[in-house]
Amino acid sequence: MSVTTHVAYTLDPSASVHPETLGQAPARGRLKGRRIIVVGAGQRKVVDAEPPIGNGRAMSVLFAREGAHVACLDLNKEAADNTVNQIVAEGGKAFADVVDVSDPAAIAPAVARCVKQLGGLDGMALNVGISHGLSLPKMTVEAWDKDYAVNVRSHMLFAKEALEVMVPGGAITLTSSLASQRSGGRNPAYESSKAAQIALARAIARAGEDKGIRCNVIAPGFMDTPMGRDASRRRSDRALTVPFGRQGTGWEVAYAALFLISNESSYVNGHTLFLDGGHLGGVARGA
Numbered sequence: 001m002s003v004t005t006h007v008a009y010t011l012d013p014s015a016s017v018h019p020e021t022l023g024q025a026p027a028r029g030r031l032k033g034r035r036i037i038v039v040g041a042g043q044r045k046v047v048d049a050e051p052p053i054g055n056g057r058a059m060s061v062l063f064a065r066e067g068a069h070v071a072c073l074d075l076n077k078e079a080a081d082n083t084v085n086q087i088v089a090e091g092g093k094a095f096a097d098v099v100d101v102s103d104p105a106a107i108a109p110a111v112a113r114c115v116k117q118l119g120g121l122d123g124m125a126l127n128v129g130i131s132h133g134l135s136l137p138k139m140t141v142e143a144w145d146k147d148y149a150v151n152v153r154s155h156m157l158f159a160k161e162a163l164e165v166m167v168p169g170g171a172i173t174l175t176s177s178l179a180s181q182r183s184g185g186r187n188p189a190y191e192s193s194k195a196a197q198i199a200l201a202r203a204i205a206r207a208g209e210d211k212g213i214r215c216n217v218i219a220p221g222f223m224d225t226p227m228g229r230d231a232s233r234r235r236s237d238r239a240l241t242v243p244f245g246r247q248g249t250g251w252e253v254a255y256a257a258l259f260l261i262s263n264e265s266s267y268v269n270g271h272t273l274f275l276d277g278g279h280l281g282g283v284a285r286g287a
């Protein structure tokens with residue numbers, strides 16, 4: 001896979017590209033024996049002939065490579081099956097489960113099914129996220145509520161169930177976004193729901209404290225995923241200022257999730273890790 005660059009800078013974008021960036025690094029057994037649910041483990045279809053890997057699929061594949069048994073939850077059976085097929089083809093352990101997370105009644109049974117099949121639960125990556133992409137003047141109650149049902153309510157319900165059954169010392173991650181901090185996309189339901197996730201993660205961390213269960217947030221910036229490509233098609237100037245002259249990859253999001261869900265981050269809790277090449281900190285080209 002190549003990494004898409006967007007501006008002809010004098011810098012060399014490939015200088016920041018490593019085997020990990022491309023999902024080509026050897027596995028190191030960092031999640032050996034762990035049982036993990038990934039919610040939003042498929043990825044959307046895009047028009048590109050060779051689409052890049054999405055965040056949820058990259059997390060699922062990486063967790064399995066690192067030794068976890070992974071339950072791949074998604075609304076789209078084909079998308080979840082494709083993730084599982086990739087894992088199994090690499091010799092990993094995974095299964096798919098279909099759930100519409102916008103249906104609150106579907107979440108507890110889905111967690112129960114997965115925990116039964118996994119034989120327990122050590123970690124949960126709440127990656128699912130949607131956007132109707134409506135600006136404030138065009139916003140509808142239906143679009144607002146749907147974005148919040150998927151991006152916030154489902155995470156709350158999954159975490160509530162997980163805290164009941166997860167082994168002490170487990171970990172939960174939420175996938176927020178740089179959009180939680182800025183309104184560049186004129187996308188208020190997405191931006192505010194992504195900000196709500198950060199407060200929700202702190203509340204989950206608080207609730208998990210007695211069992212030593214941690215909860216942290218990954219907030220990606222401009223990523224070259226199928227979701228990122230759809231966003232770039234809507235707004236061609238979206239990623240002009242990306243640090244390093246390239247967007248991030250789904251693998252880079254997955255490595256951050258791997259750290260936060262593994263015991264390597266055992267004292268990191270209620271934290272938001274911005275995965276944006278430094279963009280939020282002002283490392284933005286031509287900005």
Ligand SMILES: NC(=O)c1ccc[n+]([C@@H]2O[C@H](COP(=O)([O-])OP(=O)(O)OC[C@H]3O[C@@H](n4cnc5c(N)ncnc54)[C@H](O)[C@@H]3O)[C@@H](O)[C@H]2O)c1
Pocket residue numbers: 039040041042043044053054055056057073074075076079099100101102127128129130150175176177178219220221222223224225226227228229250
């Ligand atoms: N450019 C980026 O990729 C970017 C940047 C910042 C944050 N994020 C965040 O990353 C996460 C998603 O990344 P991705 O690359 O996996 O996206 P994706 O859109 O490719 O995949 C999301 C998956 O969620 C599933 N899904 C959608 N609605 C669902 C529902 N109601 N129930 C169950 N599953 C449902 C879809 O079928 C799809 O397989 C989101 O939380 C998003 O906000 C992405």
